[in-house]
Amino acid sequence: MKFFNELGFNDFYGQGFSSRWIYTDENLKSIKGVPEIDKCIKKLFAPVNFISRLSELDEFITDFNQxxxxxxxxxxxxxxxxxxxxxxxIDLETTEQKV
Structure with a gap:
């Protein structure tokens, strides 16, 4: 919740609060296509959160970019x-499926 509140949401936990994945999904849908999505992505992949794990961050970015x-x-x-x-x-790599 803190993550989204830093992006301009004003949410708080209370009775009847939705599950985390529903909450996250709804918030992401509400910022899709608006400037807050840029802030969300930059915050999610902030290198300061991956000190001593930059190769892991780069892997996350590569996967997300797909x-x-x-x-x-x-x-x-x-x-x-x-x-x-x-x-x-878009360059989709094709792989042969073994039957």
Whole structure:
């Protein structure tokens, strides 16, 4: 909840509060396509939260970019700064399925 409140939400725990995944899903839907989504992504991947684990952060970014590419964007880590850039053409790797 603190994460979303720092993005401008004013939520608090109380009786009848939805489950975490429902809460997260609803909040993400409400900021999709607005500037707060940029803030959310930058906060999520902030290098300061991955001190001594930057390779792990880079893996998370690579995985996330596979999904974000469908919206035409990609996350870039430039040393200690997270940036969102327009993605080029989607390059889906195909793999052979063994029968």
């Amino acid at each position: 999904y974000l590419a469908f919206d035409g964007w990609k996350v870039i880590r430039d040393k200690t700064e997270i940036k969102l850039k327009k993605a080029g053409e």
